[in-house]
Amino acid sequence: MDSILLLPLVALLVVAISWLWDYTVVRLIWRPHCIAKEFREKQGIRGPAYKFLGGNNGEISRLKEEADDQVLDNLRDHNYLPRIAPHFLKWRAQYGEAFLFWYGAKPRICIFDYELARQILSSKSGHFLKNDAPPTLVALMGKGLVLLEGTDWVRHRRVINPAFNMDKLKMMISTMTGCAQSLAKELEDVAAKNKDRVTEVDLNQKFRELTADIIAHTAFGSSYQLGKEAFQAQHELTEITMATLFQVQLPGLNYLPTERNRRKWRLQKNLRDTLMQIIRSRLSSKDGEYGNDLLGLMLGACASDEQGEASSLSMDEIVDECKTFFLAGHETTSLLLTWTVFLLSVYPEWQERLRNEVLRECGTDQCPDANSLGKLKEARNKNLFLYTI
Ligand code: HEM
The missing domain is CATH 1.10.630.10 (Cytochrome P450)
Structure with a gap:
């Protein structure tokens, strides 16, 4: 074959092989292995084993599906975590209050210690950044306040x-x-x-x-x-x-x-x-x-x-x-x-208390406005309408 054609082909092949090497061997095998080892040996943080490509996604989906199938038999039972995040509870029991798990090849640390969570959320050190969102999520919600960091977020x-x-x-x-x-x-x-x-x-x-x-x-x-x-x-x-x-x-x-x-x-x-x-x-x-x-x-x-x-x-x-x-x-x-x-x-008893409060403060034919909302103390204490960003 003509060397003018051969050279670009060889170059293309080299690029493809190095990309494949970097993607499969480095990112999907070597990096997860090193991260898990580092956390285990240096900080004593363990967790479910990383599975090639999918991480722990398979187990998370399976446990969530099982939890979804369970019937809510006691309506007054407020222990919801087993239904919402059964995987976290399972791993907490196995590995303790802090553990490492994998969304695909992306490592995540889960912590159950409230004081630690408070420190992380209020830290101004710049060490704790938001997760890198998958492209599908970015396309869905745009690079707005929720996903932005640093000076862009401030702007x-x-x-x-x-x-x-x-x-x-x-x-x-x-x-x-x-x-x-x-x-x-x-x-x-x-x-x-x-x-x-x-x-x-x-x-x-x-x-x-x-x-x-x-x-x-x-x-x-x-x-x-x-x-x-x-x-x-x-x-x-x-x-x-x-x-x-x-x-x-x-x-x-x-x-x-x-x-x-x-x-x-x-x-x-x-x-x-x-x-x-x-x-x-x-x-x-x-x-x-x-x-x-x-x-x-x-x-x-x-x-x-x-x-x-x-x-x-x-x-x-x-x-x-x-x-x-x-x-x-x-x-x-x-x-x-x-x-x-x-x-x-x-809890119909609460329904009654809140209804009475609304009728008392807003009357029967007046619609709640900014002033009357401020007077609904029972509802506010129960956090029934409280959210500002
Ligand atoms: C019950 C209602 C809501 C809950 C539980 C809720 C929860 C949250 C949480 C936990 C965050 C922090 C996310 C993070 O930093 O990773 C957040 C941020 C945010 N929420 Fe909400 N939210 C609620 C309603 C709303 C509403 C009504 C809006 C707008 C109309 C809104 C817009 C935002 C925005 C823009 C951010 C990013 C703020 C920033 O980083 O500066 N949220 N919300």
């Missing part, structure tokens, strides 16, 4: 902080109660159609719709319909991501045009295009006002930066923050509501 935080000051949050309360009232009305209407005014409803689904509605309104204001479309695409992407979270991720698999990947790419494009559409229409608003919702405040902060103030976010970064807020604020709050209603049904 984003500076732009977003004003959206969460107390006055702005208070202004959002009427939007929130409005959404909650339409859900209450919908449920009443459904019940009214039945003879005995009783009906069965999947409340978890209803709360998902409610929290999506609230985030779409508070983040995107007048553009909330488009916001909900973006949200639907993100919801479908979440399902794909969660279904593959513990599967072995071979490099390159994400680029193959499989049916799942093609659906994923389509949804990612829809999500981005819809968010861009919302942002563009806001930027072209004639009066130069961007609005009082989260998006408006982000755009306003960036516009003020063009005049030489504060920090700014690029268009892509704003899109990423929109994705982050949808994801961070949706499932968390809807599950909190479902869980609260579940607990109130298990």
